[in-house]
Amino acid sequence: QARLVESGGGLVQAGDSLxxxxxASGSIFSIADMGWFRQAPGKERxxxxxxxWSGNSIWYADSVKGRFTISRDxxxxxxYLQMNSLRPEDTAVYYCAARSSGDTSFNxxxxxxxxxxxx
Numbered sequence: 001q002a003r004l005v006e007s008g009g010g011l012v013q014a015g016d017s018l019x020x021x022x023x024a025s026g027s028i029f030s031i032a033d034m035g036w037f038r039q040a041p042g043k044e045r046x047x048x049x050x051x052x053w054s055g056n057s058i059w060y061a062d063s064v065k066g067r068f069t070i071s072r073d074x075x076x077x078x079x080y081l082q083m084n085s086l087r088p089e090d091t092a093v094y095y096c097a098a099r100s101s102g103d104t105s106f107n108x109x110x111x112x113x114x115x116x117x118x119x
C-alpha cells in the first residue's frame with residue numbers, strides 16, 4: 001500500500017506564505033490522483049486541491065483559488081502545496097491524500113500537518 005508523509009506546517013501571520021510537501025512511498029504505481037484536504041478543530045474535512053499523478057489536470061476549491069498552488073515532482077514522488085496570502089480561516093490540519101486506480105474516492109491519507117494563521 002502507498003504511504004504518504006506531509007511536512008512544512010507551522011505558525012504564521014495573516015498574509016504570510018507556507019509550502020507544504022507530501023512524499024509518497026510504497027505501492028505508488030497504482031496512484032491516479034493526489035491532493036490536499038484540511039480539517040479545522042470541530043469541523044469536517046474539506047477538499048482543498050487535487051492533481052493527476054500524470055498529466056496537467058488540477059482542480060482547486062473556490063476558497064483557495066488564486067492563493068494556493070499545487071505542483072508535482074514525479075521523480076521525487078512528491079507533491080507540494082504553495083500557500084500564499086494566508087488567512088486565519090486557513091488554520092487547520094492539512095492532509096495529503098491519494099486515489100488509486102479503480103477507486104471512486106481518495107483512499108490513502110497522510111498523518112497531517114498543522115497550519116496556524118494568526119491575525
